[in-house]
Amino acid sequence: MTSEHGHGEQKFIWKYVFSVDHKTIGIQYLVTSFTFLFVGLCMMLLMRWQLAQPDQPFPVIGDLLAKILGDDKMPTGVMLPEFYNQLGAMHGTIMIFLGVVPLGVGAFGNFVLPLQIGAPDMAFPRLNMMSYWIYLVGGFVMLSSFLFPGGAAQSGWTSYAPLSVIAPPGQTVWCVAMVIIITSSLFGAINFIVTTLNMRAPGMTWSRLPVFVWAQLVTAVLLLLAFPVLEAGALLQLLDRVAGTSFYIPKDLVVGATVFPRAGGGNPILWQHLFWFLAHPEVYVLLLPAMGIVAEIIATNTRKPLFGYREMVGSMCLIGVLSFVVWAHHMFLSGMRTSLANLFVTTTLTISVPSVAILTCLLLSLRGGSIRFNTPMLFALAFLPMFGIGGLTGLPLGFAPTDLHLHDTYYVIGHFHYVVAPGSLIALMGGLYYWYPKMFGRQMNRTLGKIHFWLTIIGMNGVFFPMFIQGMAGMQRRLADPTAQTHNLPVQWWSIPMGISAAIIFIGQFPFIFNFFMSLRNGEKVGENPWEATTLEWACPSPPPHGNFVKTPEVHRGPYEYSVPGRKEDYWPQDEAA
Amino acid sequence: MSTAVAHVETETNTGIPNGKLGIWMFLASEVMLFGGLISAYIILRSGSPEMIIPPREMMGVPLATFNTFVLIFSSVMMVLALAAIQEGDVPRFGRYLGLVIACGFTFLFVKAYEYHHKWEEGITISSNLFGSFYYTLTGLHCLHVIGGIILMVYILRCGLRGEYTPTSHGRVEYAGLYWHFVDLVWVILFPILYLLNT
Secondary structure, X not given: OOOOOOOOOOOHHHXXXXXXXXXXXXXXXXXXXXXXXXXXXXXHXXXXXXXXXXXXXXXOXXXXXXXXXXXXXXXXXXXXXXXXXXXXXXXXXXXXXXXXXXXXHHHHHHHHHHHHOOOOOOOOHHHHHHHHHHHHHHHHHHHHXXXXXXXXXXXXXXXXXXXXXXXXXXXXXHHHHHHHHHHHHHHHHHHHHHHHHHOOOOOOOHHHOOHHHHXXXXXXXXXXXXXXXXXXXXXXXXXXXXXXXXXXXXXXXXXXXXXXXXXXXXXXXXHHHHHXXXXXXXXXXXXXXXXXXXXXXXXXXXXOOOOOHHHHHHHHHHHHHHHHXXXXXXXXXXXXXXXXXXXXXXXXXXXXXXXXXXXXXXXXXXXXXXXXXXXXXXXXXXXXXXXXXXXXXXXXXXXXXXXXXXXXXXHHHXXXXXXXXXXXXXXXXXXXXXXXXXXXXXOOOHHHHHHHHHHHHHHHHHHHHHHHHHHHOOOEOOOOOHHHOHHHHHHHOXXXXXXXXXXHHHHHHHHHHHHHHHHHHHOOEOOOOOOOOOOHHHHOOOOOOOOOOOOOOOOOOOOOOEOXXXXXXXXXXXXXXX | OOHHHXXXXXOOOOOOOHHHHHHHHHHHHHHHHHHHHXXXXXXXXXXXXXXXXXOHHHHOHHHHHHHHHHHHHHHHHHHHHHHHHHXXXXXXXXHHHHHHHHHHHHHHHHHHHHHHHHHHOOOOOOOOHHHHHHHHHHHHHHHHHHHHHHHHHHHHHHHHOOOOOOOOOHXXXXXXXXHHHHHHHHHXXXXXXXXXXX
C-alpha cells in the first residue's frame, strides 16, 4: 500500500483518476452509471418513437440520426426492425448491468457503507479500484458492439438460446462484456462483505447497523453467489458461438431452411435456467439498495425511529435466501411439469411476504411523524406507492395459470419497470439528493430538484401504466411494429401518450444534470450534519477527508434514535457519548 | 502502510484477517461458477441422447490418475511450505514452494499431451457434447492452475526476499487456500469426466 492517509497534496491523476479511496471510487461509479443510464434513456426514446409512429422518420433529428447511425440502423431516419431489436436488448442490458446495479451498489454502497459502519476505507482499496476500472472497460466493450457487422446483441436482454447463438457477432461481444462486468461485480461483492463483517467501528453491533448497510450486505451475498452462474452460462454461450460446441443447440436445428451444422444435443432451456438463476436474485440486487436508501431517508425526515427495524432486517435476509429458489417462475411458458410449476408458484408467492413486510414497515414509519418535505423525502415517498404497484402487479405473474396469459406481453414490461424505474431508480435519485451534501459539502438546489422529481414521476407513470392496459389486451413485447398484429390495433393509440411521457422523462433529466453540476460550485454550503441525522456518515466532515474519521468513532446506540424523550435535540447521533 | 491495512492487521470484528475472509468469499463464488458448469454437465449427461460417452480406454485414465496424484502431492507440498514459513525457515519454504510450482507445470504438460492425444482420436470440442464439456471444464480448470502458478511464483519471490515472517505470512496461507481449491476441483472433475464411463 503506497497511498498514505493524511498525505498533503496528491497528484490529480492519483487523487481523482486512479484513486483507491472508497469515496472517490463511489463518485466515479456515480457519474459513470448515471451516464450509462442516460444512454439507456436515449435508446428508450428512439424505441418509443418507433412504437408510437411505426416506420415514420424520427422527428427533427431524423436525418442527423441517419447520418450518425448509418444505413444499417436508421436509413432516412426510419428505424429498421433489426435496429429496434438491438436497442431493446441493449437498453435492458445497459440499464440493469451498467446503470442501476453500479449506481445502487458501486456508487452508494461504496460511498456510504464504510462511513456508516465507521471504517476508514473498504477492506481492499485496490481491489475496489480494480472493480471500477473493470466495470468501465466492460461498459465500453458492451457499447462497442454497435460497431460490429450486424450491430449489437439483438436477442433481448435475456439472450435466449438458440436465437442468441445464431445471432450476428454483436452477441459474442455481449457475452465477453458480461463476463467482464460480472468479474467486476464479484470483486465489489467480496469487498463489501469483508468490509461489513470485519471493519465495523467499536460498538457497532449487528443490531446497530443501519438498514442501508444490511441491504448492501444481502445484496453483496446475492451478487457473490448468483453472478458466477451467469458467468458459467455466458461462457457456454460464448463457446457455442465461437468454438462450435452445442450446449444450447438441439440436434438438427433448422435455421433459414437449412440444418445448422452442429453436433447438437444441447438444450435451449438450459440457458434459461442458468440465466434466471442469476437474474431473479438480480431483481433484488436492484431493489434492496433502494429499499435501504428509502429507509434512511424516511427515518431522518420523519424524526422518529423506523417502524420494525428487526422485521425489516429479517425480511431482507429472508428475501436473500428465497430469491435463489424462485427463478423458474420466469419460465412457466417454456414448459415444465405441473408439480414443478407448483413448487415455484409457492416459493414466488412466499417471497412476496417479506417484500410486503418491508413496504409495510416503511409505510407505518410515516405514522405520527413530523414529516419534512425536502427533495430526498419526495423521492422516498414516491418509492412506496410505485414499488407497491410494481410488486402487486407481479402477483398474477407468479401464478402459473395467469402467467401463461400475460407472459411476453407489455404487462410484464410494465410490471418490472414499475419495480425498477419509478421504484429503484427514483429511490436511488433520492439517495443522491440525500447524500450529495456529504459527497460535495453543498446542498443541491431545491426548486430544480422538485422540477426533476415531478417531471420524472409523471413521465414514468405515463409510460409504464398504459403498458398494463396494452399487455392485458394481448400486445406482445419485442415487436418493432405492433400494428402488424390486428388485435393490437384497439390499444395502439396508447403508444402516443406513452411516447410523449417518454419525452417528458427525457426533458426532466436536464434540470437534474444542471443542478448536479451547478451545485458543485454554487450550492449552499453545509456542515457535517445538514439533515440532523443520527448515523455515522454524518459524524465526519462534508466531504470526508481521506481516511474519513479524525478519530475512530465509538458507537453507543442504535441507528435511528430520533425524538428521544428528555433530550433537547430531536436526534441522538450513534457516536455521541451519553 | 495505509491505516486501513494497519487497522486490518491489528484487529477485525470477526477475528479473521480480511485477506482470509476475502479469499473464502472468492472461493464461494468459484464454487458457484464450477457448480453452474457441472450442473449443466449433469443435466445434459442425464437428459441428452446426443451425449456419447467415449470408452474408458480413449480417455487415458492412467495419465489422468497420475495427474491427480501430482496435484494432491502439490497440495501436501503447499502445506509443508506454509509450515516452513511458520517456523521462519525460508530456504525450506522456497524448496517446497518450488515443488508446488513444478507440480503445476507437470500437470499442465500432461494435460497438453492429453489434449493433443484426444484431439487426434477425434474427441474435439465440437465433435460431441461430451467433448465440449470435457474441454470446457478441464480448460477452465487449467486456467485456474495457470493462475495458481503465477500466484505461487509471486509468493516465492516475496518469500525469498524475506517478506514473510513466522508472525506475518497471511498471503502464503491465502495462496495455499486457493491452490487447495484448484486441487479439489480436479478431484471432482476426474471421476465425473474419466471414471463414470463404463
